[in-house]
Amino acid sequence: MSFKLGVIGGGVMAEAIISRLLEKKIYQSDQIQVSEPQSSRRDYWQGSYGVATxxxxxxxxxxxxxxxxxxxxxxFSAVASDLQGMESGDYPNLVISILAGTCLTKLESVFGDAGIIRVMPNTPALVGQGMSAIAPNGKVSKEGLTVALSIFNAIGEVMEVPEYLMDGVTGLSGSGPAFVAMMIEALSDGGVAVGLPRAVASQLALQTVLGTAELIKTKQLHPAILKDQVTSPGGTTIAGVSQLEKHGFRHSIIEAVKAAKVRSEELNG
Known part of the structure; x- marks a missing residue:
């Protein structure tokens, strides 16, 4: 039986993508097949989404x-071994990879003449607010690129970048949700430290980050401008900003992104 979309791997990100594709009716459940080694997970896919496994x-x-x-x-090497010996014509014409630190050259060594698109999505895809960067090889057709854009637009926003930027993308938007989550947790802890109940502190921290991001995006503000708008002379905010600078807040974030980028390069070998 032929399927329009085949997915190797039935984990969290696969579920985020497929659930949104079904919700937006880009694919129907009978057009999708998932390859997954765990029988319990295959049962979950069949029961929850009605897809073939x-x-x-x-x-x-x-x-x-x-x-x-x-x-x-x-x-990846184990999956490549599974596929070893297949004729190039047996592969789909379009292969999309969301593997961190796995370059197009390595993918081409397995999938030969297929059009291949390397993608780095992130976990906000789970709620349709993901950020995906895509880098196609030279064999991807205009129709193939359109297919990829339709898939990743379903989980958030998409931008096309040259492949040499993908490790940097991984360090920033791929790993970034963890850094932002840590900042939200720290803001909440700060609220508790000054006497706020945990539930109150958590809600304040979460909505402050969410609202600030939306304000910067909607008004197209440089973050420094918004920071200056909030920071009045001799006020509370500048006192807090001074402490962040004293303890290397911005430097730590920059170094975290750089370290994640280096690790992405290491994964590629």
């Missing part, structure tokens, strides 16, 4: 029009 990566590749690789980069 298999434990054979090879079978899935031979039966789909578009292949989405949604596995951890550490197991």
């Amino acid at each position: 298999t434990d054979s990566n090879r079978e899935l590749c031979e039966g789909c029009e578009v292949l989405l690789l949604a596995i951890k980069p550490q197991i």
